[in-house]
Amino acid sequence: MEKEKLIEIAIKEFSKNGLKNSRLENILKEANVSYEKFSELFKTKEDFYLQVVDYGLQYLQGVFDEVMASNDPTIVKLEKLLNHAIEFSLKYPDLVRLYNEITNEADNPFLVELAKKLESLSINAYKKIINDSKEKGEIPHIENTEFLAFCLDSLFVITQFSFIPGYFQERMKVYMGEKYLKDPKSYKEEMMFLISRMFGPDIDESY
Numbered sequence: 001m002e003k004e005k006l007i008e009i010a011i012k013e014f015s016k017n018g019l020k021n022s023r024l025e026n027i028l029k030e031a032n033v034s035y036e037k038f039s040e041l042f043k044t045k046e047d048f049y050l051q052v053v054d055y056g057l058q059y060l061q062g063v064f065d066e067v068m069a070s071n072d073p074t075i076v077k078l079e080k081l082l083n084h085a086i087e088f089s090l091k092y093p094d095l096v097r098l099y100n101e102i103t104n105e106a107d108n109p110f111l112v113e114l115a116k117k118l119e120s121l122s123i124n125a126y127k128k129i130i131n132d133s134k135e136k137g138e139i140p141h142i143e144n145t146e147f148l149a150f151c152l153d154s155l156f157v158i159t160q161f162s163f164i165p166g167y168f169q170e171r172m173k174v175y176m177g178e179k180y181l182k183d184p185k186s187y188k189e190e191m192m193f194l195i196s197r198m199f200g201p202d203i204d205e206s207y
Helices: 001-020 024-031 034-043 046-069 074-091 091-102 111-135 145-162 167-176 183-197
Strands: none
Touching: 001 024, 001 034, 001 046, 001 091, 001 183, 024 034, 024 167, 034 145, 046 091, 074 091, 074 111, 074 145, 074 183, 091 111, 091 145, 111 145, 145 167
16 A cells, blocks of 8 residues: 555656656655655655556556457547547646656757657557558558557547646647637547548549
């Protein structure tokens, strides 16, 4: 229980201040845990930080595993992933802020490691979805699997960041007002319409 409590409090601290500027004593004080007990659970502050990041990754891994194991059509799988992206932001805003902070913390010594770890979850899922769709003849006009996977992931990441208070949410308001913040279902419908165009038939370029 103490470990889970420390991780939950640390998510808020690390999401606000990053690894370098977060203070371990603040986390221990709020959790009412001694340094001695902390040392029994974690080797160092850095080890603690990596386990905090892994906490959210385990949830995301479960989501991808569940969706990819289904026999759903491509567009249904993508819709489920979009649903999870929005629900994750609404349910775990501090975790999304933590991942956003990682992208902004250029001096984070684990930046390369975390980038590979975070993105490997999604790229393998998107590449499989795209390649399966190619085999079914759903997207024969798109040859570059990696590029499309990158575009899909970018849409989903921006979605997650846009549903938590901060720059990206204000950015969405500038473009579209508060309509979709109040009605995530409409956002999902609009986004799925856009995504479905990627998986449509070849475009006749003879005009």
